[in-house]
Amino acid sequence: DSGVTQTPKHLITATGQRVTLRCSPRSGDLSVYWYQQSLDQGLQFLIQYYNGEERAKGNILERFSAQQFPDLHSELNLSSLELGDSALYFCASSAPGTRGEQYFGPGTRLTVT
C-alpha cells in the first residue's frame, strides 16, 4: 500500500459525459501528479500540482482539467468524454522539496461506452 488513495476504482460512463476522479496523496506529500495509461499511448504524464499550484503540464487535453485543494487532495475532471478516453488514470504523490520517487495510487479504470 503506497498511501495514495484514488476513488472510484472503476467508472463506466457514456460518450459526452463528464466525470471527476479523486486522489488523496500520502500524508506530508505536497506534489500530486496525474497520468493516463492506455494500451496504445502507454503511460502519459498529464499534470502536476504542488501545494495547490499547477507546477507542470504534460499531454493533458483541453477537455481535461485538474485542481489541488487546500487539504492537498486533487481532482481530475474529464469532460465531453470520447471512446478514446477509456484508460487507467493514476495519481501519484511525492515528498516536498524533491524531484524524487513518486508513489502511485491503485488507479481508476475509466470505460467510456
Add this chain to the structure above:
Amino acid sequence: SQQGEEDPQALSIQEGENATMNCSYKTSINNLQWYRQNSGRGLVHLILIRSNEREKHSGRLRVTLDTSKKSSSLLITASRAADTASYFCATATTGNQFYFGTGTSLTVIP
C-alpha cells in the same frame, strides 16, 4: 513520441537468471527512475539515479546511467518468480516534465 523507449519489449527467463533491460531517452534529465507494475495495478518505485551518478545499487537491482548516450539499464540479479511484472523507466527532465518509457514485460519462469 515518448521520451523513453525500452528494450526489449518482452523478456522471459528462468528463475535464478539475471534480467537486463535498457532505456533510452531524448532530452536532458535531472534524474531517471525505474518502476515496476504488476498487471493493471499502480506503479511501484524501485530506484532513482541522478544525472550526475553513473551507477546505483539497491538489493538485487543495479542501475547504470550514461548521459552521453542518453541511456540507462536495469539489472535484476538472481531473478524470482515474484519479479514477473512490467518495468518502466521514467525521466524527470530539466523542463519539469515526466516521461515514462514503453515498458519491458518480464516473465520469470519458476
